[in-house]
Amino acid sequence: xxxxxxxxxxxxxxxxxxxxxxxxxxxxxxxxxxxxxxxxxxxxxxxxxxxxxxxxxxxxxxxxxxxxxxxxxxxxxxxxxxxxxxxxxxxxxxxxxxxxxxxxxxxxxxxxxx
Numbered sequence: 001x002x003x004x005x006x007x008x009x010x011x012x013x014x015x016x017x018x019x020x021x022x023x024x025x026x027x028x029x030x031x032x033x034x035x036x037x038x039x040x041x042x043x044x045x046x047x048x049x050x051x052x053x054x055x056x057x058x059x060x061x062x063x064x065x066x067x068x069x070x071x072x073x074x075x076x077x078x079x080x081x082x083x084x085x086x087x088x089x090x091x092x093x094x095x096x097x098x099x100x101x102x103x104x105x106x107x108x109x110x111x112x113x114x
Contacts, residue, residue: 004051030099032061033074033081044091058082 036058043051061078064070 013068028068029064029070030105031065031071031074031078032057033077036061037077037078037084038081040081040088042110044090048089050094051092054081054085055089058085 021091036054039050039057040054043049058078058081062075062082065075065078091101108114
């Protein structure tokens with residue numbers, strides 16, 4: 001059986017061509033793409049705080065990926081979660097403003113509080 005050291009090359013099935021195994025650098029942080037995407041979706045359907053967290057964490061993780069500090073494998077999930085978070089925050093703000101307008105109109109049309 002082969003020794004799987006860091007500097008050793010691996011052979012393909014035919015034994016001719018060396019192939020390096022897939023590894024992430026040990027100095028890189030693991031990506032949080034699934035977490036950011038989950039929070040982004042929750043921000044769309046549930047609560048604004050999840051959208052804010054997805055937006056902030058997504059921006060931070062994408063910055064770290066560009067700098068080489070974080071594993072780039074989760075870049076697509078992170079971008080999707082960030083976008084869902086932005087949309088969720090925007091929709092929640094529109095909803096809050098809409099409720100405030102409806103409430104103000106209801107108070108104004110009733111002539112005040114009895």
